[in-house]
Amino acid sequence: MQAPSVGGVRLPKGQGETIRLPRGASLTDFAEKINANPASLVQVLFHLGEMVTATASVADEILEMLGTEMNYNVQVVSPEEEDRELLDSFDISFGDEGDEEDWVVRPPVVTIMGHVDHGKTRLLDTIRKANVREGEAGGITQHIGAYQVQTELEGIERPITFIDTPGHEAFTAMRARGAKSTDIAVIVVAADDGVMPQTVEAINHAQAADVPIVVAVNKIDVEGANPAKIRQQLTEYNLVAEEYGGDTMFVDISAKQGTNIEQLLEAILLTADAALDLRANPDMEAQGVTIEGHLDRGRGPVATVLVQRGTLRVGDSIVAGDASGRVRRMVDEHGADVTEALPSRPVQVIGLTSVPGAGDTFLVVDEDRVARQIADRRRARERNAELASRRKRVSLEDLDAALKETSTLNLIIKGDNSGTVEALEDALMKLDVGEDVDLRVIHRGVGGITEGDINLAIADNVIVMGFNVRAEGKATELANREGVEIRYYSVIYQAIEEIEQALKGMLKPEYEEVELGRAEVREVFKSSKFGTIAGCLVMNGEIRRNARGRLLRDSVVIAENLPISSLRRFKDDVVEVREGFECGLTLGTYSDIKVDDVIETFEMREKPRA
Ligand code: GDP
Numbered sequence: 001m002q003a004p005s006v007g008g009v010r011l012p013k014g015q016g017e018t019i020r021l022p023r024g025a026s027l028t029d030f031a032e033k034i035n036a037n038p039a040s041l042v043q044v045l046f047h048l049g050e051m052v053t054a055t056a057s058v059a060d061e062i063l064e065m066l067g068t069e070m071n072y073n074v075q076v077v078s079p080e081e082e083d084r085e086l087l088d089s090f091d092i093s094f095g096d097e098g099d100e101e102d103w104v105v106r107p108p109v110v111t112i113m114g115h116v117d118h119g120k121t122r123l124l125d126t127i128r129k130a131n132v133r134e135g136e137a138g139g140i141t142q143h144i145g146a147y148q149v150q151t152e153l154e155g156i157e158r159p160i161t162f163i164d165t166p167g168h169e170a171f172t173a174m175r176a177r178g179a180k181s182t183d184i185a186v187i188v189v190a191a192d193d194g195v196m197p198q199t200v201e202a203i204n205h206a207q208a209a210d211v212p213i214v215v216a217v218n219k220i221d222v223e224g225a226n227p228a229k230i231r232q233q234l235t236e237y238n239l240v241a242e243e244y245g246g247d248t249m250f251v252d253i254s255a256k257q258g259t260n261i262e263q264l265l266e267a268i269l270l271t272a273d274a275a276l277d278l279r280a281n282p283d284m285e286a287q288g289v290t291i292e293g294h295l296d297r298g299r300g301p302v303a304t305v306l307v308q309r310g311t312l313r314v315g316d317s318i319v320a321g322d323a324s325g326r327v328r329r330m331v332d333e334h335g336a337d338v339t340e341a342l343p344s345r346p347v348q349v350i351g352l353t354s355v356p357g358a359g360d361t362f363l364v365v366d367e368d369r370v371a372r373q374i375a376d377r378r379r380a381r382e383r384n385a386e387l388a389s390r391r392k393r394v395s396l397e398d399l400d401a402a403l404k405e406t407s408t409l410n411l412i413i414k415g416d417n418s419g420t421v422e423a424l425e426d427a428l429m430k431l432d433v434g435e436d437v438d439l440r441v442i443h444r445g446v447g448g449i450t451e452g453d454i455n456l457a458i459a460d461n462v463i464v465m466g467f468n469v470r471a472e473g474k475a476t477e478l479a480n481r482e483g484v485e486i487r488y489y490s491v492i493y494q495a496i497e498e499i500e501q502a503l504k505g506m507l508k509p510e511y512e513e514v515e516l517g518r519a520e521v522r523e524v525f526k527s528s529k530f531g532t533i534a535g536c537l538v539m540n541g542e543i544r545r546n547a548r549g550r551l552l553r554d555s556v557v558i559a560e561n562l563p564i565s566s567l568r569r570f571k572d573d574v575v576e577v578r579e580g581f582e583c584g585l586t587l588g589t590y591s592d593i594k595v596d597d598v599i600e601t602f603e604m605r606e607k608p609r610a
Pocket of ligand 1: 114117119121122123218219221222254255256
């Protein structure tokens with residue numbers, strides 16, 4: 001049975017119907033869906049021990065709890081679902097359209113992973129250089145985040161696309177955002193070193209994502225290299241070489257000397273052909289994933305996108321994450337202009353009005369207006385979700401705990417490209433200065449520091465970090481007026497060090513007792529004016545006026561925390577009396593002082609933090 005009321009508040013009552021709310025919804029949003037008065041929801045929550053205002057974003061659990069209380073089945077919709085719904089509302093779906101018959105074979109997209117120093121970067125370089133065709137922009141290739149190479153298999157030209165960031169961080173970051181960008185993983189293992197922790201991690205990531213693996217046994221030029229041992233070791237991870245009866249292709253290479261690179265490319269294609277049927281519809285509006293984004297001084301926001309289906313053309317209206325715009329120019333990895341990009345083709349896109357994040361999906365829409373609306377809605381949603389995660393839950397029972405709550409340093413990170421911002425955030429989140437202080441990144445983004453960032457900072461007592469970017473427009477003025485701290489950096493470790501110092505500075509100071517001196521009581525006088533005066537001999541250290549003291553009798557503490565309120569030598573008031581001298585002193589109004597008592601004095605000093 002459901003209570004008809006909570007704490008005297010009449011409950012809006014449901015029939016168990018399902019209410020869908022976006023993550024970060026407020027009570028007003030909830031009330032609107034069930035046709036109730038927001039104030040009544042505020043009250044209900046209050047009686048359930050949660051203090052929430054009508055317009056504040058509310059955490060998932062609270063929305064669900066409130067729903068249960070009122071007999072509604074609340075479903076908090078994840079950002080992905082919500083995005084799908086958003087696109088639905090524009091009649092757009094993310095995925096291949098049309099008849100599968102019309103789809104064409106697309107090149108495989110490859111990520112190179114493996115343990116540090118096993119040669120991932122070198123291999124990416126070697127493949128890139130080996131494949132520069134004569135006359136192509138002077139043979140110079142640029143790092144745009146991905147590149148495509150041409151290779152020949154059985155007399156047919158077959159391109160392969162490589163994601164140009166080695167390591168599994170990019171791979172997992174994209175996967176975490178639901179963007180599957182990689183078809184094949186090349187796991188590089190150095191033959192002179194063997195399977196290492198990150199090798200295993202990379203294998204796990206690829207296998208979890210159901211991505212077929214090709215193993216490149218690298219550094220076979222090094223003396224003592226033992227490719228057979230690598231094959232042996234990897235059987236443990238279900239990677240059995242073809243020559244041992246398994247189905248994983250192993251290629252022995254030297255990234256340094258360029259040995260067997262063609263064979264590796266071939267193995268990638270053969271693996272793709274055997275395990276996958278990579279096809280896409282080229283005849284639709286382009287969709288895909290953002291590989292990298294940054295702000296270019298001359299060209300503005302620049303993003304490298306990987307077309308996954310459709311054909312991307314100059315002039316298309318495009319939305320990538322919460323950035324929108326029109327493709328003004330497209331440039332390939334040789335710096336050459338392209339007018340069309342087919343599936344699996346990475347291109348740098350110029351013309352967006354802001355910088356999308358790595359892993360953000362992109363899609364082409366009919367009109368600029370639609371692109372802008374989708375971007376706006378996504379931005380608003382992100383803001384809401386940020387607000388929700390930021391809102392402190394203070395309930396009545398928790399009030400005590402809340403008062404003792406750890407202090408939090410809130411940060412907004414703005415940087416010149418998404419990679420640095422992420423790297424900086426990751427490094428900062430790894431800082432650990434103990435349990436009493438917490439670090440929270442409440443907003444991050446690519447581009448200059450805007451008034452919006454400052455407004456966000458005002459509310460929450462936030463430090464704004466600018467990494468290789470500066471404040472834009474009136475942001476500096478606003479920050480100065482509102483007392484928001486902006487710090488600029490261009491070196492990551494320096495940023496980390498400063499934030500670590502700031503965190504340490506937030507720790508409540510720890511004090512320690514430092515003994516100043518001891519004195520023995522030789523005589524006791526009573527004075528009508530000063531109270532009880534102890535005539536003492538300073539045994540060691542010194543006795544200082546206004547220091548704190550304790551009284552010991554036969555080595556037992558009789559009284560604690562007594563002030564040395566007056567201190568005299570003969571008739572003169574003094575500040576301190578040193579070892580070997582006599583003095584008269586009073587311990588505030590404390591009067592139980594006897595001859596032979598010992599007065600120990602000390603000072604509380606702030607302990608430096610390690
Ligand atoms: P990553 O950390 O996996 O990206 O490794 P790097 O590509 O930076 O390579 C680490 C070191 O190994 C560099 O000094 C490379 O020059 C070297 N290296 C890479 N491949 C080979 C190779 O095939 N043979 C030899 N001898 N050295 C290599």
